[in-house]
Amino acid sequence: MKPAHFYLNGHPITLGAKLGSGGEGDVYEIQESSSLAVKLYKPDKAASRASKIRFMVQQKLAERAGKMVAFPQAIVTDQKGCFCGFSMKKVVGYLPVHELYSPKSRRLKFPNKDYRFLVHTTQNIVRAIASVHKAGCVIGDINHSGILISRDGLAILIDTDSFQIHDGRKAYHCQVGVEEYTAPELQGQSLTKTLRTENHDCFALAVLIFYLLGMGRHPFAGTDPRDPNKELGHQIRDYQFSYSLTRPVSNVPPRASLLLKDFPPEIRKAFEAAFGERKSGFFGIKGATAPQRPSAFEWVQFLGKMQKTLKSCQVNPQHYYSASSKSCPWCRIRQQSGIDYFGMNPQKQTQKNNLLSLKKAAHSQNPQAECALGLRYFEGRGVSKDPQKAFQWLQEAEKHGSIAASFNLGVIFYQGNGIGQNFEMARKYFEKAALSGDPDANYNLGVMYFNGDGIPQNLKHSEKYLKKAAMKGHVEAKQMLSSLF
Structure with a gap:
């Protein structure tokens, strides 16, 4: 046209x-x-x-x-x-916000950016949303595709013609929404003629903030032992905030996650208020049909205070975390999963000591240490790159119950790094990790069945595994589902 x-x-x-x-x-x-x-x-x-x-x-x-x-x-x-x-x-040179909150994309598109940058950029996004509310509009469809960010952390909102606005006589509704950002009280409803409120926006805003600060995890993604296949929309509708510290929930957060206790007290309370169903308490107003959630203006203040109190880890100076936390959560996550979200670049002596301690723990059959040591040999990080040693240590870790080792063995067999490509073995290890709820393993199985990588193509199996990954907040799985199924 x-x-x-x-x-x-x-x-x-x-x-x-x-x-x-x-x-x-x-x-x-x-x-x-x-x-x-x-x-x-x-x-x-x-x-x-x-x-x-x-x-x-x-x-x-x-x-x-x-x-x-x-x-x-x-x-x-x-x-x-x-x-x-x-x-x-005209907006040029900006990237969709999911390129920042997805850890894999962040390493590629925002190399060398630490947690301070994430908090700074999050605050800028919240400022943009606050300016929309101040102008008298409701966004309605807050989601990752409508928010762009620059490489220096500036934010801009697009697709504004879909925003809800009232001319005094008629409401021009926002007629669309994305399930993962839709407030519990709106789940399952037709949005075509639903009058949205700032309070609805504030649920989606809190989800977005959690994505950004929580390494791409959705606040309601988790495993419900009573119903492992429960869909994300139902988790939201039932107020099953997986990380809650104040309410009993059946959801178990994904392994090796940033936890609510890792945030400053004000941020914790704000998330509890945004995702809770109680009508009183922090930010509560009596008689409300839905919890009164923290506003965008309040979030700007909370994030500003958080930014000022971030401190650097003594073991790894690239790890920044809340001063209210007793220990570095990024080091904890790395010990649990072998994943270092913000790199590893401490002083040489510290690095040497860490390696000696890691080897000692691995030789004591500690599965987390075995997995971490295997990944070091695989990547050549602090040791000479050695695919065979990597494979041996990961096998030991997998034998001792490390799900991260199962996943990484699947990756090694899929790529054929140093031991020969074997799709059948890759599938075997991915399936083992997927049974424990690992979102990356479910995603990789979805890709394998979609492509027919060493197995007959099966779109039903592909969709099944991608949905399981998406339920845990896996960004790439959601994108693949929305474009292919």
């Missing part, structure tokens, strides 16, 4: 390169401005969007909300003066 002539504020414009496409229309550069882009609706969508966009422009939301939100700025028409779309701030 690229008609010959369009007008912006009565002046002709020339379309440039296409920047993006969606179900409702396309976004283009315009040659007359390096700082603006235009969204042109598809012909069958334009008429139904016209009055809402005109009202947004009249209200000067772009000015009121500021540079962190790409609100409509002016109306685009055709030669006859008919509504076609709108202009907005």
